Amino acid sequence: MLTSGAKILVSCLEEQGVRNIFGYPGASILSVYDALAVSSIRHVLTAHEQGACFAAEGYARRSGHAGVVLATSGPGATNLVTGLADAYMDSVPLVAITGNVPLAQLGHDSFQEVDIFDVSMPVTKYGIIVKSASEIAPAVRRAFALAESGRRGPVLIDIPSDVLDCSAEYEPAVPERPSPLLPDEEEIKRAAELIARSSRPLIYAGGGAAAAGAEDRILELSLRLKAPVVTSYMGIGCCPPDHPRFLGVLSDINLKAASAMAECDLFITVGARFNSRYGAFGGLKKRRTPLLQFDSDRAEIDKNVPASASVIADAALALDALLPLVREKDEAEWAYDLLPDSAQENRGTRIIRALTRELGDGVTVTTDVGLHQEWAAHNAQVRTPRRFLTSGGLGAMGFGMGAAIGAHFASGDVCLVITGDGSFNMNLNELTTAVKHHVPLVVAVMNNNALGMIRKLQTARGTKGSAMSSLYLGVDYAALARAMGARGVTVTEEEDVDEAVKNALDGTLPVVIDFRIPINTGI
Amino acid sequence: MDNATRQIISILVNNQPGVLSRIAGLFSRRGYNIDGLTVCATEDDRWSRMTITVCATQNTVKQIVAQLEKQEDVVKVMDLDPRGVAARDLLLIKVAVSGAARSEIVDLCTVFGAKAVDVNPDSMMLELTGSTDKVDSFVKTLAAYDIIEMARTGGAALERGSGSLRESAELN
Numbered sequence: 001m002l003t004s005g006a007k008i009l010v011s012c013l014e015e016q017g018v019r020n021i022f023g024y025p026g027a028s029i030l031s032v033y034d035a036l037a038v039s040s041i042r043h044v045l046t047a048h049e050q051g052a053c054f055a056a057e058g059y060a061r062r063s064g065h066a067g068v069v070l071a072t073s074g075p076g077a078t079n080l081v082t083g084l085a086d087a088y089m090d091s092v093p094l095v096a097i098t099g100n101v102p103l104a105q106l107g108h109d110s111f112q113e114v115d116i117f118d119v120s121m122p123v124t125k126y127g128i129i130v131k132s133a134s135e136i137a138p139a140v141r142r143a144f145a146l147a148e149s150g151r152r153g154p155v156l157i158d159i160p161s162d163v164l165d166c167s168a169e170y171e172p173a174v175p176e177r178p179s180p181l182l183p184d185e186e187e188i189k190r191a192a193e194l195i196a197r198s199s200r201p202l203i204y205a206g207g208g209a210a211a212a213g214a215e216d217r218i219l220e221l222s223l224r225l226k227a228p229v230v231t232s233y234m235g236i237g238c239c240p241p242d243h244p245r246f247l248g249v250l251s252d253i254n255l256k257a258a259s260a261m262a263e264c265d266l267f268i269t270v271g272a273r274f275n276s277r278y279g280a281f282g283g284l285k286k287r288r289t290p291l292l293q294f295d296s297d298r299a300e301i302d303k304n305v306p307a308s309a310s311v312i313a314d315a316a317l318a319l320d321a322l323l324p325l326v327r328e329k330d331e332a333e334w335a336y337d338l339l340p341d342s343a344q345e346n347r348g349t350r351i352i353r354a355l356t357r358e359l360g361d362g363v364t365v366t367t368d369v370g371l372h373q374e375w376a377a378h379n380a381q382v383r384t385p386r387r388f389l390t391s392g393g394l395g396a397m398g399f400g401m402g403a404a405i406g407a408h409f410a411s412g413d414v415c416l417v418i419t420g421d422g423s424f425n426m427n428l429n430e431l432t433t434a435v436k437h438h439v440p441l442v443v444a445v446m447n448n449n450a451l452g453m454i455r456k457l458q459t460a461r462g463t464k465g466s467a468m469s470s471l472y473l474g475v476d477y478a479a480l481a482r483a484m485g486a487r488g489v490t491v492t493e494e495e496d497v498d499e500a501v502k503n504a505l506d507g508t509l510p511v512v513i514d515f516r517i518p519i520n521t522g523i
Numbered sequence: 524m525d526n527a528t529r530q531i532i533s534i535l536v537n538n539q540p541g542v543l544s545r546i547a548g549l550f551s552r553r554g555y556n557i558d559g560l561t562v563c564a565t566e567d568d569r570w571s572r573m574t575i576t577v578c579a580t581q582n583t584v585k586q587i588v589a590q591l592e593k594q595e596d597v598v599k600v601m602d603l604d605p606r607g608v609a610a611r612d613l614l615l616i617k618v619a620v621s622g623a624a625r626s627e628i629v630d631l632c633t634v635f636g637a638k639a640v641d642v643n644p645d646s647m648m649l650e651l652t653g654s655t656d657k658v659d660s661f662v663k664t665l666a667a668y669d670i671i672e673m674a675r676t677g678g679a680a681l682e683r684g685s686g687s688l689r690e691s692a693e694l695n
Contacts, residue, residue, distance in 0.1 A: 117541065118541075121544065121545055125595070150593075151593075298589050298593070299586065299590050301589070302582065302585065302586065303586060
């Protein structure tokens with residue numbers, strides 16, 4: 001049937017089972033908005049395209065399915081770039097759709113024209129410029145298949161506005177679901193041999209393990225080998241925080257995990273890469289610790305640390321194939337539980353523990369970036385994957401608000417945004433989105449009047465004075481929340497924390513709790 | 524230790540807009556230096572062939588190949604073994620020359636197998652096809668004269684024998 005390009009686009013989204021999309025209208029994409037108005041899809045209007053892109057990411061991170069973000073040409077499109085880069089770094093499936101100026105105006109520096117295809121190239125898995133209405137359906141189907149297959153990632157589709165108004169034949173199709181990557185038998189055998197030769201293996205679970213839903217297999221492998229488990233930020237939830245063999249999240253403040261890394265005789269990574277944020281990976285290379293790597297992307301093997309053996313496959317399928325070949329040990333051959341502990345405690349970590357305990361297992365936590373991110377990673381009581389959403393690779397401040405809104409639309413969950421005064425300032429505009437759509441958010445601002453992480457770095461390098469890390473903005477976040485239609489609470493004293501936490505869910509949501517904490521907390 | 528050597532990577536890519544920029548961008552983004560680059564049509568108009576010469580360690584070449592292989596528009600990548608390929612560059616070079624020097628240049632052309640493509644009273648344009656080393660040494664030899672300007676292509680390379688990239692792409 002002859003159908004307009006915009007209608008084909010929306011029908012193709014419906015084909016893929018898309019229920020919610022996030023976006024912001026503009027002149028070049030209005031035809032799509034007309035088609036959306038008569039579709040089954042709910043469009044969530046955010047305050048800013050960056051918030052929309054983070055929301056689509058939150059939706060994808062929580063659900064496992066591609067998130068969809070819609071923006072107009074020019075500034076609408078460029079505002080997506082940070083979100084795309086974030087999704088690319090953390091392998092999050094995303095389909096970004098941008099309108100552009102009409103075909104004949106492309107390349108003429110027209111009003112609101114940006115070559116977003118080229119701008120986004122280094123931060124997307126793939127990009128497609130659609131130049132005729134008949135190319136729309138194949139482009140959308142391909143974009144979803146690519147975003148959700150192998151190592152997942154963002155795909156951009158750029159469509160000139162007149163292409164959306166042209167018509168083409170449209171035949172509905174059943175979406176092809178990408179089949180997960182199967183492990184190679186020989187690679188599994190070599191992995192099993194390497195494990196059999198080790199006596200002090202350490203398991204490192206990352207975002208690839210979480211994305212594949214491999215958490216049960218990780219625990220089974222840990223049980224058979226009596227091996228301790230550490231995770232990356234992206235792998236949080238692959239091992240419950242109170243598990244006896246869990247040594248925590250790898251980061252510079254986790255000395256126990258670092259000592260375990262130094263003492264292990266086999267480092268087994270499952271869907272995790274060797275990020276420069278964590279210095280101890282260099283030690284792994286220096287000591288030539290044998291490394292067994294499970295990853296869905298062959299290009300991750302030998303990239304930063306040379307591997308002794310590797311399995312290129314979906315993490316769950318790889319561990320399914322491996323487990324029958326792994327002989328159970330009676331007990332651990334090393335006393336990793338006696339390694340020095342470094343649990344750092346301060347008012348911020350106590351607040352995060354109390355809040356996540358109170359909100360329970362059904363809450364989804366998002367964070368921004370700064371000291372609070374580190375505190376949250378180590379202290380949030382998150383027991384399953386897909387419930388701790390954080391900007392792991394890119395470290396994008398302002399991620400948490402949009403991500404929480406998206407995660408709620410994916411799950412119906414109450415979402416806890418753990419943020420700081422610096423990060424909250426970046427995207428607090430999205431509180432208006434949460435209010436308008438009745439999104440049950442608890443926003444916990446760790447308000448230390450500072451860019452805490454910057455202050456910590458500057459202190460370490462001996463910077464004199466505050467050098468931009470002191471904020472002292474004097475913002476009354478509770479009053480600001482009320483002005484935006486949310487509830488606002490200020491907690492100044494430590495003894496009032498418990499009551500504020502207990503009352504977080506009592507009353508209307510969203511709520512912003514402004515936790516005032518001393519400026520040098522955790523520095 | 525793994526030393527950097529000259530390597531030729533042959534890539535069959537989808538023949539569509541943006542592919543050259545995507546592949547070239549991958550090299551610059553990841554800090555791989557391109558010594559030479561040739562892009563051409565192939566016997567099948569769905570695909571183009573990119574021949575990229577790099578100076579890199581074996582380990583880096585492995586990484587480059589792995590990164591290229593995961594590109595959606597890459598059909599097949601081959602890290603060519605320099606011993607098993609025919610690789611050629613093309614050089615056009617204009618030299619200011621007159622009088623007795625002209626016969627010296629003609630002699631050099633005979634030695635290198637170069638051709639004169641344009642002759643004027645006070646200049647000559649010469650054409651040479653050959654390995655990168657051969658073209659380099661021809662240019663070096665001509666430097667004793669007055670080189671007006673030159674244009675030179677990146678390498679084109681094919682594996683010796685009856686196989687093809689397309690064939691190995693289709694086998695996979």
